[in-house]
Amino acid sequence: MSIQWFPGHMNAARRNAAESMEKVDMVIEVVDARVPQASTNPMIHELRNFRQRPCLKILNKADLADPEATRAWLDYYNAQKNVRAVALSCKKPADVAKVPALAIKTAPHRGTSEKPLRAMIMGIPNVGKSTLMNALLKKRVAKVGDEPAVTKTQQRLYLGNNMVLIDTPGMLWPKIMHPTDGLMLAASHAVGVNAVIEEEVAEFLAKLLLDRYAPLLAARYGFATEAMDGYAVLEGIAKRRALKLKGGEPDVGKAAHILLQDYRSGAIGRISLETPQSREHLLATYQPPPRLGESQEEQPDE
Template structure:
């Protein structure tokens, strides 16, 4: 499944972020603690350059504690990066973010700090802003792309926060990242296939959290494949059509919805090791695609030149 969901307002938001960044002291990027790599916008990294960045792992109450700690340590290995995990179950952890951001800029002590907060759709950015401001300023919801334009918010401690719309990037080249983004709800339903996402979720759960599957859906034995898993869930939850055939789409929706909400427990869908491996694989896939395109273009040019030579030869023989 290729994710290519980039509405017009996202393109506009990208241009606005690019224009505003020179006036910003620190960037606060909100990530989903379950997919810190896949929810990190590579487009932002290019725009941000060496500007200090606070990586916020939101929804950490839904993620695996041990892996969240691993991710925090990994992210902070990069220069100019601080990382903090937060959740709405621990509001003080959110309110401490302004202090963390201020400490990243000791040379601006006593002066107003301009911070830009960014994040992909449905990652929890607006909820964090509301807690920081102490009142409801940003719209929140369970669907992506609610924030449509920039707004400035004073959050105290001399920090002014510039809110931006959630922005994906035009093409998610890493196929697995595309699945993960859809799985946590950062992609509009109209741009995804629930059965496809359900198979991905089932495959991952079988490999990493098989006991959770068996317990949640009261399975007597663990299925061997993702299709068998979806069918078993469908039979347990009554997703049956004519002839007692399992409705794959309905069963997949159940698995995806319950995974998103934490019904399958706290889990993380990727590790730093996964990220490094997939970065190499994705780079190779892109290089191979470019090589095929170059070869195809060269063949088209050769055919054109051969046709032109044949025409000239034909005219000379007349």
């Protein structure tokens, strides 16, 4: 399944962000620590690089991610030009309190009462931008919800007298190139429910967990995972939870929902769906689907 989700308001959000980028000093990009590269919007990278704006990259939900994978991602991003990366949880006040100082270190030529630092907060839907805004300002200024794309308009807000925050709507990009990225984003709840088939996303997630976190999966649901595939995991969850359809067959749909909710809440354990190494492998082995009217072998080299 190839997942694409680009509601109409995201086009307007991109235009507004491009216009505002000229008037800001830096970008605070919030990504999901469990899928940091899959949740990095290439349009944000293009916009800030065009204006040569530095980036504070916040790997949010780090409390849900695999610590070892997160350390590898921090090394990966901190080696990039004009990028400072930090892992934290926007739900923890002590973590959020670090953000203003890190932002000023990222753009040290601003951050005084005479020259306030102008920071644009960007990211894809449901990575925690609104939670960060509310925590920074210590009041509810941005709507928070468990559904993606809650924020739909830009906001300009003042953090003390030395920092201005421009909050932007969550933006995906028009075409997700790698199908697994779409599935990881859907599993992590960054894609609207109408754009996905929950059972397919859960089966993908189950297979990935079998490959990398089988002991956590077995401990959570109480069955041995050897020789299982993704669908068998969903059947196993249905049987253990006595989820049945009329006629007695396992209710795989309900099991899929349980697996996704358990992953999103951290009930299975601290999990990362990608690492720098897995990303490198994906890019090295990815074969784009054939264009209409040609076979895979006939595709020209890009």
